Amino acid sequence: MNKHLNFLATALAAAALALAACQPSMMNGHGDMGDMADGGGPNEGKVAATVGSVEIVDPWARSAAMEGGNSAIYMTLRNTSGDVDRLVSASGEAATAIEIHETKMNDGVMQMQQVEGGIEVPANGSVALKPGGYHVMLIGLVSPLKAGDMLTVTLMFESGNSVELTVPVMDPM
Numbered sequence: 001m002n003k004h005l006n007f008l009a010t011a012l013a014a015a016a017l018a019l020a021a022c023q024p025s026m027m028n029g030h031g032d033m034g035d036m037a038d039g040g041g042p043n044e045g046k047v048a049a050t051v052g053s054v055e056i057v058d059p060w061a062r063s064a065a066m067e068g069g070n071s072a073i074y075m076t077l078r079n080t081s082g083d084v085d086r087l088v089s090a091s092g093e094a095a096t097a098i099e100i101h102e103t104k105m106n107d108g109v110m111q112m113q114q115v116e117g118g119i120e121v122p123a124n125g126s127v128a129l130k131p132g133g134y135h136v137m138l139i140g141l142v143s144p145l146k147a148g149d150m151l152t153v154t155l156m157f158e159s160g161n162s163v164e165l166t167v168p169v170m171d172p173m
C-alpha cells in the first residue's frame with residue numbers, strides 16, 4: 001500500500017468531514033485520543049474551586065513527556081443555581097494556546113474541534129470534561145508535564161466570573 005496515497009485519502013476524508021461538521025481546528029492525531037472511561041457520578045468528587053454558582057470538581061491535567069507537545073485538562077463542572085452558565089474560554093502560561101475543545105467521533109474518525117459558544121453547565125446540573133469528550137486543550141506546552149506537577153489555568157465563564165485554578169498533573173489511568 002502506498003503510504004502517501006493512504007495519507008491523502010485519509011486527509012480527503014477528514015476534509016470532507018470538516019466541511020460537514022463545523023470547523024475542526026485540529027485533526028486526528030494531536031494527542032487527545034484517550035479512551036478511558038471516567039468514574040464518579042455528578043455528586044461525587046472534591047470541589048477544587050467555586051466560581052459564581054459553578055463548582056469545579058476534581059480537575060486534573062494529563063501528563064505529557066514533550067515540551068511543545070499537547071495535553072488537556074479535565075474536570076467536572078457542577079452548577080448549583082437555576083441559571084445556565086458556560087465555560088467560554090481559558091488562559092494560562094502552561095501552553096502557547098489554550099482552547100475549549102470537544103473530541104467527537106465522525107464516521108469512525110476521532111476529531112477535535114473548538115466548542116462554539118463554550119461548554120454549557122446546565123442549571124442545577126453538571127457537565128464532565130473527560131478524555132474522549134470535552135476538554136481544555138493545552139497546545140504547545142511550555143514544558144513537559146510530569147505526574148505530581150501543578151499548573152495554573154484561568155477559566156472564564158459566560159456569567160462574567162473567572163477563576164484561577166491550580167490543576168494537578170496525573171498519568172492517565
Ligand SMILES: [Cu+2]
Nearest residue numbers: 032101112137
Ligand atoms: Cu483538543
